[in-house]
Each structure stands twice: as C-alpha cells, then as structure tokens.
Amino acid sequence: MSKFKKKTNTSQEIPTAALPDIIFMLLFFFMVTTVLRETDVLVEQKLPSAEQLTKLRRKSLVSYLYVGKPKSSEQFGTEPRVQANDAFININEVILFVNQERDKLDENDRDKMTLSLKVDQETKMGVLSDVQQELREANALKVMYNAPPKSAE
C-alpha cells in the first residue's frame, strides 16, 4: 500500500507568471496590424467575388470610391450613389475628388495612383460607366474592381 501513497515533492503547478507577457505580445501584434475603419460606408456593399485577383502592393497609392444603393433609402433614395470619403458626391465631382487625392501623393508617385472601386453587385453598369468616363477625364486610368476571393464551392 505504501508504495502507492508515496507523494513526490515536485510542485505540480504550472508557472503562469509569463502568461500575461505572452498575451501582451499577442495583443501588441494585433494592435499594430489593425487598421481601423476610416470611413463610414453609406452605401450597400455586397461585392461580387472573383478568382483572378491581384493584390495592391502599396496602400498609400490607393483611393476608394464606393458605389451602391444608399443604406438609408428614405433619406437618400434608392438610386445608386457614389461615395467618396465620408460623403456622397455627384458624378461630376469625381474629377475634383481624384485631383484632391492626387495632390496628397508624392510628386513622382502621382501617375501610379490607383482607384479602387467598391461597387455593389446589384449596381447597373450605367452608373459605373459614368464614373469611369469621369475617371478618364481626370486622367486616373488605373482602376481596380475590388472583389473578395471566391470561397470554395
């Protein structure tokens, strides 16, 4: 009997003193990698998915335009609208927006500016082509149709 009752002297506790450090490390990782949402998107955004995606290498050269039905339809109607930064803009203000964004960039990066178009999948091509005509007018020719990757079917 005594054979089994023998107790070892080693402590059976796992030292947890370093646990906060580990958690803090994780915490800092997420804090550093987090990008807080800068703009409130006021239009519906259900992006169509695609397969042939390319990544944008330099985020600083990208400006966003959101196109879709306004979320609060009683306030803004149901027609698709264009949103830049935090506000709706008219189609003819797109040039102004592009030029403002371009002025923010470094001089030798200006021709590399990319416009990322986040367009709701129910939008009609008419609106999109109006926007594209304005972009051509503003000489912002690099566009990207933002689309999430297709999930495996």
Next chain:
Amino acid sequence: MGKRMKQEVNAGSMADIAFLLLIFFLVTTQIATDKGLQMRLPPKPDPNDPPPEIKFKERNIFKILVNSQDRILVENEPYGDIEQLREDVKKFVLNEGVNPDLSDSPEKAVVSIKTDRGTSYEIFIKVLDQVQGAYYEMRADKVGLSAEEFRNLDQSKDDEKELYDRGREGLPMQISIAEPSKIGG
C-alpha cells in the same frame, strides 16, 4: 529596522485584462482585403486630334455583348455557360492564324466587352474575371507556373519581375470595355 514586508503587486489578474484587450482587438480587426481585378482605362480622347482610325480585322476582335437582361452574346452567338468563356478566349488568342475565324496572332487579338447600361455589375465582373483568367493562364503556362503563382509575382523583386515580363511578352492583355449602349437601365 523592522521586519520588511514582502511587497508584491498581485499580478494574477493581469492575464485576464490582457485577454480582454486582446479579444477586443481581435473582434474589431478587419484584415484589409485589397484584392480585385485590375484594369487600365483608355486615356481620354484628345479634342484636337480626330478620332484615330481603327483598323481591326473582324477576326481579331472577340466580341462579348451583355444585354440588360444579363444575357450574353459571344461572337454573335447566344452563350450559356460563363465558365466556358475562358477556354474560348484562350482558343481565340492562341490561334496564330490557323482558324480563319479566330485571331491572327496574340498581339493583334482584342477582347471587347460591351455592356448595356442596365447590365448588372455582377455579371460584368464574372465576364471580366473569365477573360482575365484566360490571359493569366496563358501567361503562366508560358513560364511554367500556375495562374495563381503568376498573379502573385512580386514585381519589386528582380527575379520575379523577369518571370512576369517573360510571361507577358507577346501576350498583351488587350481588353476593351466599350461604352455601354443607352438602352435599358
């Protein structure tokens, strides 16, 4: 001197606090998905120049039309399955003058996508995705990569840029997005 008390801050709940913060950031984080289909728009026409005379042989243009009911017409034939488009574009581009209905050479081949104002964006992206996919696959085949590896080549690195340029050579991605017709919408 009196007996010194062992002074210690109770740090047992530190982990809990840290966990709380961690979970907060986990929930609020959204990993930015800046991925999409890249395109280059044509420059705006110069008002001083007359519109350039475009001489394309019929055979060198692969016409894709989408109407406001989201029906697709490819080379004047109704088209059912979008997935099939990729193979057809490849056949068209890599024809090298064999079939008299398809392109003369990859350099001359143009894929034209024309939509209606009432066409939905979703179908447009699907079509564009297929056409770009065809081009990426052809370029990737040339350098012996998969299409996905080819798309992810980092052009800021010299060796990868060389691969990219080699794949691109002689296979220009000429996709024309025509102005939509004004019916519907």
